[in-house]
Amino acid sequence: MFDFTATYTDQYQLAMAQVYFENGHKNHHSVFDYFFRKLPFEGGYAIFSGLEDLLEIIENLKFDDKDIAYLEKTGFSQEFLHYLKEFRFQGTVFAVKEGDIVFPTRPVLQIEANIIEAQIIETVLLNLLNFQTLIATKASRMRLVAGDSHLLDFGLRRAQGPGGYYATRAAITGGFDGTSNVVAARNFDIPVSGTMAHSFVQSYDNELDAFRSFAKGRPENCVLLVDTYNTLKSGIPNAIKVAREMEERGQKLLAIRLDSGDLAYFAKESRKLLDEAGLEYVKIAASNQLDEYVIKSLLEQQAPIDIFGVGTNLVTGNPDSALDGVYKLAQSNGKPRIKLSESLSKVTLPHKKQVFRIKTGEGKCVGADVIGLRSESRIEEMFHTFEPYKSMKLQDFEQEPLLHKVMEKGKSLLQKQSLKDIANFSLSRLAELPIEYKRFNNPHIYKVGISGVLKEERDKLIKEYKQLS
Ligand SMILES: Nc1ncnc2c1ncn2[C@@H]1O[C@H](COP(=O)(O)OP(=O)(O)OP(=O)(O)O)[C@@H](O)[C@H]1O
Ligand SMILES: O=P(O)(O)OC[C@H]1O[C@H](OP(=O)(O)OP(=O)(O)O)[C@H](O)[C@@H]1O
Ligand SMILES: O=C(O)c1cccnc1
Numbered sequence: 001m002f003d004f005t006a007t008y009t010d011q012y013q014l015a016m017a018q019v020y021f022e023n024g025h026k027n028h029h030s031v032f033d034y035f036f037r038k039l040p041f042e043g044g045y046a047i048f049s050g051l052e053d054l055l056e057i058i059e060n061l062k063f064d065d066k067d068i069a070y071l072e073k074t075g076f077s078q079e080f081l082h083y084l085k086e087f088r089f090q091g092t093v094f095a096v097k098e099g100d101i102v103f104p105t106r107p108v109l110q111i112e113a114n115i116i117e118a119q120i121i122e123t124v125l126l127n128l129l130n131f132q133t134l135i136a137t138k139a140s141r142m143r144l145v146a147g148d149s150h151l152l153d154f155g156l157r158r159a160q161g162p163g164g165y166y167a168t169r170a171a172i173t174g175g176f177d178g179t180s181n182v183v184a185a186r187n188f189d190i191p192v193s194g195t196m197a198h199s200f201v202q203s204y205d206n207e208l209d210a211f212r213s214f215a216k217g218r219p220e221n222c223v224l225l226v227d228t229y230n231t232l233k234s235g236i237p238n239a240i241k242v243a244r245e246m247e248e249r250g251q252k253l254l255a256i257r258l259d260s261g262d263l264a265y266f267a268k269e270s271r272k273l274l275d276e277a278g279l280e281y282v283k284i285a286a287s288n289q290l291d292e293y294v295i296k297s298l299l300e301q302q303a304p305i306d307i308f309g310v311g312t313n314l315v316t317g318n319p320d321s322a323l324d325g326v327y328k329l330a331q332s333n334g335k336p337r338i339k340l341s342e343s344l345s346k347v348t349l350p351h352k353k354q355v356f357r358i359k360t361g362e363g364k365c366v367g368a369d370v371i372g373l374r375s376e377s378r379i380e381e382m383f384h385t386f387e388p389y390k391s392m393k394l395q396d397f398e399q400e401p402l403l404h405k406v407m408e409k410g411k412s413l414l415q416k417q418s419l420k421d422i423a424n425f426s427l428s429r430l431a432e433l434p435i436e437y438k439r440f441n442n443p444h445i446y447k448v449g450i451s452g453v454l455k456e457e458r459d460k461l462i463k464e465y466k467q468l469s
Contacts, residue, residue, distance in 0.1 A: 004057045006087060007067045009123040014071065017116040018080045026083075030118045031331035031352050034109040034125060040134055040320040044443025045433060047140045047426055048108055049173045050132030051098040053166065055412040057128070058089045058121050089117045093407035096355075099173055099426035100402065101433055102133070103446045105345075105385065106355045106371050108325075110403060115332065122327045130325040131163060132170035134317040138292075139174025140426065142310060144438055145296040150307040152193060153179040154287060155315030167315035172419040173426060180309075188419055195223035195257045195285065195309075207234055211242040219251040223285060226256045226270070236270050240277045255283035255307060263288065264303035271304040283307060291318065292440065338461045340469075344386035349454060350461055356399040358382075365432050366397060367444065372451035382449030392449065 020026050039046055063071070063084045072081055091113025102108050109129070111118050142151055153171040156164040168184035178191035185192035196214055204210035211224050224242065226235025236256065243253035256274070258266045263286045274282050286298070287309035295308055312318060328348045329337045336350030352374040358366045370382040378399055384390035406414055436444035450458070 004061070004124065005067050006061045006063045006084070006120060007070070008127075009120055011074075013119045013122060014076065016119055018076055020115050020119075021080050021083055022077070025333075026114060026116050028115045028333040029331075030113065030115045030329060030333070032111045032118050032122070032327050033107040033330050033349070033353070034111070034129060034325060034327050035105060035107050036130070036133070036323050036325040037104050037346075038324055039104055040137055040317065040323055041141060041440075042443075043137065043141065043440070044437035044446065045101045045103065045137075045430070046133055046323070047136040047174050048096050048098055048100050048102045048129075048133055049136035049170045049422075050128040050166070051095055051109075051406065052414060053132070053169070054125055054128045055093065055407055055414055057124060059407070059410060059412050061087075061089050061121065061124075063087055083116075087117075087120070088410055089113065089121055090410040091117050091407070092405065092409065094403040095406045096402045097404065097425065099136075099422040099429065101426075101429045103369060103448065105448050106369050107349075107353055107403065110330070110353065111327075112352070126325055126327055128166065130323040132166055132173070133325070134320065134323040135167045135170035135315060136174035136426075137323075138314055138317050139171040139176050140430065141292040141440070142290075142295055142308070142314070143175025143427070144430070145292055145299065146308060147299060149295075149299070149305060150178070151176040152285075152307060152309045153181060153314060154309040154311040156181045156184075158312040159315040164315055169419065171314055173422045175423050175427060176310075176314075190419060193221060195255075196225050198225060198228050198259075201225060201228040208238045208241065211238050212245070215242045215246050215251070215253065219246060219249070221254045222246070222251075223255040223257050224253065225259060227258055227260050227266075231258065231261065231266050232269050232273070236273045239282075240274065240279060243274075243277070243279050243282055253279070253282050255285045257285040257287065257307075257309070259287050263294075263305065264298050264301040267298075267303040267305050285309060287311070289313065296440075336457060336461060338458060338465065340462065340465055347386075347458065347462065349450065350457055351454070353403075353454070355402045357402055358394060359398040359400055359432070361398060363398075363432055365434065365437075365446075367434065367437065368392070368447035368449060369402070370394065370399070370449045370451060372454055373457070376451055376453060379451040381452060383452060383455045385448060385450055392447075 095109040153168050153176050165184050168179045168181040169188050172190050178193050180194045201210045215222050224239045239256045246253050267284050283306040285307035286305045290310045291313035338350050339348045341347050354374045356370050358368045370379050372379045382392050
């Protein structure tokens with residue numbers, strides 16, 4: 001796949017880094033927060049994805065000889081290039097667990113490193129986490145409505161170029177069962193599967209010959225595409241003939257696939273014909289511009305569809321093209337930092353922080369996360385981030401810290417886990433979230449609050465910086 005070297009960054013990171021290097025700031029310890037401001041799909045939650053890839057990439061990040069030669073041509077100084085030759089990320093990372101449910105404006109990840117290292121990895125961090133979190137969230141919405149049906153990613157051909165590779169990984173973390181994407185399946189150990197294209201059926205003189213030869217050549221997990229000519233008059237009757245011939249050879253047709261027309265109608269009619277032929281075991285797969293709304297509607301119409309193949313709307317995150325995740329400085333050289341904004345809701349939060357999920361004793365989410373300083377182990381009262389008179393007492397609730405140390409001195413501390421484990425964790429976290437946050441229309445807004453100490457620190461800094469300006 002793509003070779004990630006340290007030039008997978010924006011030029012301004014390197015320009016700033018050279019100035020830090022030359023002005024004696026290179027060892028300034030800095031703390032950055034990664035967070036997003038708006039939930040995608042007008043939904044009530046997002047699924048955090050991409051952490052393992054990020055840590056693997058930054059653990060091995062280097063400038064190779066080609067990078068150094070290129071940077072020399074673009075005007076970087078010899079001393080700085082010498083430093084870059086030895087560059088390694090040696091920072092510490094705290095993050096929410098991959099697959100967890102996450103919400104706007106609170107840190108999902110925090111980086112501590114020297115300012116040059118922290119700046120150079122910003123771009124790759126945002127690039128990986130924003131995209132995978134967007135796609136995992138989309139996948140999770142389909143998982144929520146698909147019940148026991150199998151969800152397959154068919155998106156590589158429709159993806160934004162090679163982004164389709166990570167889209168597949170994110171789809172699995174969000175709850176998809178398998179993919180048609182062979183390279184992602186190989187590298188991420190994902191179940192791979194596939195059916196057949198219309199071109200296969202068209203390339204034979206008739207549909208029956210096409211089905212027969214496919215069933216003979218690929219009897220395992222054989223799926224026949226039945227809508228090339230006429231689904232009910234030819235596709236299904238030919239599939240039934242081939243299924244019977246397979247039975248005579250001791251084999252079983254796995255499924256038929258519908259890819260056009262009214263999928264509920266064709267699924268119901270196909271089911272009837274298959275059942276009448278004694279082929280109750282043959283499953284029905286459907287595809288064609290599916291998304292969470294179409295899947296929900298098809299199942300509400302009681303369409304007997306066992307397998308959904310989803311491409312475009314999954315891997316492009318349609319209709320949201322990006323998650324707006326950002327990376328903001330919270331501390332520099334031991335001093336807390338903020339960025340001011342006209343609107344208090346956009347003022348960043350200083351210091352090393354922890355985020356606590358507020359829960360009932362039974363482990364259910366109450367619907368609020370509270371941000372405190374990392375030194376706080378429990379928060380007694382949370383304050384609204386920008387409406388000063390709103391607060392909530394927290395003594396009676398459980399508080400689960402969400403940010404865990406996942407990298408220390410540049411070495412990942414993550415235990416290797418399968419994507420299936422991440423997906424199961426994600427489902428278990430969604431189960432803790434009340435249903436009001438999971439509906440598609442006007443979901444409940446999950447609250448965020450800050451501790452009294454953090455609020456004081458933030459307000460003190462706002463005053464200080466306003467006086468300076
Ligand atoms: N019963 C259904 N309920 C809700 N949505 C459906 C149903 N059947 C199909 N769809 C969805 O409707 C959209 C458009 O389907 P439409 O029938 O117009 O396309 P098509 O079958 O590709 O057209 P064509 O037959 O010309 O190729 C697709 O997103 C498809 O998934
Ligand atoms: O609709 P999407 O959600 O994007 O899912 C992927 C689509 O890609 C294939 O069509 P395509 O016309 O590319 O190939 P085909 O000839 O195999 O149908 C497949 O049949 C689906 O319709
Ligand atoms: O296997 C399939 O049916 C498939 C794969 C990619 C895209 N559309 C369909």
